[in-house]
Amino acid sequence: PLATVTVTRKPLSTNSDSGDSSSSVRPSFTPSPSDFLLSNFLLPLSVPVAAILPGHFLLARPIAPPGNSLIDASYRYGSTQRGKRVLHHGVEMENDLGTPVLAAANGVVVVAGDDQETTYGPQTNFYGQLVILKHEFSGLAQPVFSLYGHLSQVSVRVGQTVKVGQIIGQVGMTGWAIGYHLHFEIRQGENRYENTRNPELWLQPATGSGG
Numbered sequence: 099p100l101a102t103v104t105v106t107r108k109p110l111s112t113n114s115d116s117g118d119s120s121s122s123v124r125p126s127f128t129p130s131p132s133d134f135l136l137s138n139f140l141l142p143l144s145v146p147v148a149a150i151l152p153g154h155f156l157l158a159r160p161i162a163p164p165g166n167s168l169i170d171a172s173y174r175y176g177s178t179q180r181g182k183r184v185l186h187h188g189v190e191m192e193n194d195l196g197t198p199v200l201a202a203a204n205g206v207v208v209v210a211g212d213d214q215e216t217t218y219g220p221q222t223n224f225y226g227q228l229v230i231l232k233h234e235f236s237g238l239a240q241p242v243f244s245l246y247g248h249l250s251q252v253s254v255r256v257g258q259t260v261k262v263g264q265i266i267g268q269v270g271m272t273g274w275a276i277g278y279h280l281h282f283e284i285r286q287g288e289n290r291y292e293n294t295r296n297p298e299l300w301l302q303p304a305t306g307s308g309g
Contacts (some may be wrong), residue, residue, distance in 0.1 A: 157202040157301040158262050160246060160282055161269075165197045169178025170279070175296040183246045187219070187294040188283035189246065195250060195278045197269040202244045202282075202301070205231035208289060209245075210252050213273065218245070219291050221229045225281065227252050229266045230289060242300075243265040247281035248273050288291055 159167040170190040209216075209230035214223050218230070225247035233242045250270025254260060271278050284300050285293040 132230040169215045199267045204232040243285040245283035
């Protein structure tokens with residue numbers, strides 16, 4: 099069985115004074131440093147800290163050159179930045195505002211828009227503008243979901259079929275985010291926050307990374 103880590107969380111207060119759900123480059127609220135402390139989370143949560151499909155890199159990088167497809171090493175999957183931030187369920191790729199975000203594999207759009215009313219993470223307004231794709235891979239009994247968060251613009255609709263490398267949105271800073279970046283998650287089996295997997299074990303090595 100996979101090792102698990104249990105952390106706690108509580109809802110965060112926001113400074114948002116607008117219910118506007120349209121695509122926007124303005125953050126939905128401005129978090130304070132204390133919002134990112136692990137001690138602020140007070141509801142139980144168990145997540146796997148590692149998962150791998152041996153010998154296979156099924157997903158393409160969701161950012162293409164000249165954008166940055168390298169993962170921020172300071173806040174990898176499963177990291178808490180030495181207890182300073184919540185246990186990370188995905189990875190981050192820092193990029194300029196408006197950098198195209200690409201589908202990591204062929205799939206179907208199951209979520210496209212914001213999370214102000216529907217919860218896809220620990221709370222509403224967590225990912226801001228987001229896209230979630232459902233993928234079916236030969237040899238895998240369970241579906242795989244890829245999540246693209248904090249977007250400034252969503253370019254697809256629910257039910258749409260997309261191809262690997264197709265533009266599905268643009269990098270932004272909506273939701274609970276500091277700085278422009280793509281938050282990228284992998285979920286397996288069910289589209290649930292508790293079903294995440296380590297994206298670095300699924301993504302093809304970045305060009306020039308030596309992988």
